[in-house]
Amino acid sequence: MAASYELKASARNRVGKGAARALRREGLLPAVIYGDKKPALPITVPIKESTLNLHKGGFLTHIGVIDVDGEKHQVIAKDYQLHPVRDELMHIDFLRVSANTTLTVDIPVHFLNQETCPGIKRGGVLNIVRHAVEMTVPANAIPEFIELDLAKADLGDSLHISAVALPKGCQPTITDRDFTIATIAAPAGLKEVTEEESED
Incomplete structure (x- = not known):
């Protein structure tokens, strides 16, 4: 399970708003590590490095390592x-993870072949219902994204989760229906013409 970042941390004895303000003045951020049937561990992490990792993207889907006074925690x-x-x-909440941990995370959806999509070429618009799908995934194999192919999508088509090849061990948290991820909507002008034709 490769980590995408590592942060140096120290155990935190002081809690409360006053202590948190004092820490931030020192360039430190209050955080906590919990889970894996172990006690919660209040820590401090550097604000600068934590902010950089947040803005890199994927902060809530990437495994990291927190080095707390020499003891490493995978989180x-x-x-x-x-x-x-x-x-x-x-403040940041970190969850301990191991090789058999499963997580619930939002996985972004990438749309393939928009430029060759028949419905879009005919003037349709890609209407994205879900930019991300909440999924249960193995902690050691969190996908960066899932892909939905628009190569055969035409005007009026709805594209569902069943059209996505899901990575091994990953499944949507919604299991009782084949939910819609996107539709190819006809433009307003085209709808009006179609309605007039049907009236004729």
Whole structure:
């Protein structure tokens, strides 16, 4: 399970708003590591490196390593809080992961062959219902994205999750229906012409 980032951290004894403010003045961020049937571990991580990793993308889907005073923990960021005005990181929750951990994460959808899609070539519009799909995935094989091929999609078509080749061990959290990811919508002008023709 390759880690995409590593952060140096220290165990945190002080908790509360006053302590958190003091830490941020020192360039440190309060965080916590939990899960894997072990006690929660309050820590501090550097604000600068944590912010860089957040802005690189995939922060909530990439495995990382937190080195807490020499002890390494394999983790995934499960949640983070931003300052409501300044948009700065305020707190991060990390979840411990092992080779048999499964996670629920949002996986982005990539759309293939938009330029050759018959419905789009005829003036249709790709209407994206879901930019990402919530999936249960193995922690050691989190896909960066899933792909939906538009090569045969025509005007009026709905494209469902069943049209996606899902990576091994990954499944959507919605299992009771074949939900829609995107549709190829006819443009307004074309709809009006079609309605007039049907009236004639």
